[in-house]
Amino acid sequence: MPKFIALKSFTYNGKALVPGQVFDREGARWDERLLEKRYVYRFEGQEKSLVKCADCGREFESQSVCDSHMYMHIPEPKVAPIQKLEDLHPDGLTLKYGEPIPADVALS
Numbered sequence: 001m002p003k004f005i006a007l008k009s010f011t012y013n014g015k016a017l018v019p020g021q022v023f024d025r026e027g028a029r030w031d032e033r034l035l036e037k038r039y040v041y042r043f044e045g046q047e048k049s050l051v052k053c054a055d056c057g058r059e060f061e062s063q064s065v066c067d068s069h070m071y072m073h074i075p076e077p078k079v080a081p082i083q084k085l086e087d088l089h090p091d092g093l094t095l096k097y098g099e100p101i102p103a104d105v106a107l108s
Contacts, residue, residue: 003043004031005061010039018072020065021058022050 002025006017012034013026022043025031034040043061050059051066055073060066 003047004034004040005043006040008039018058018069020060020062020069022061023059 003022004025006012006019006021006023009016009018011017012023013028015023017023035042045061050061051063052059053066053069053073055070058069060069
């Protein structure tokens with residue numbers, strides 16, 4: 001069976017596909033409709049030119065497409081909660097707008 005390249009994210013026979021991913025055609029009845037609606041196009045290259053994702057094993061048409069896909073595997077950074085000035089100063093110091101910060105207040 002020929003290979004296709006996904007142009008959009010969609011599910012094909014229970015497999016989640018991402019843009020640029022190369023996959024085997026499984027002979028589903030809607031294969032031609034996917035071509036008509038431009039969800040996919042036929043892969044015309046050689047199999048040895050495919051690039052495999054190191055994290056999930058999906059195959060892509062080029063290294064640049066695989067590199068852009070790799071951002072999907074980078075976890076979201078954990079951000080520390082915002083600290084209030086009261087948490088930083090033991091006296092519960094509150095400043096008004098434009099008021100200078102006292103010299104004894106340690107800012108970090």
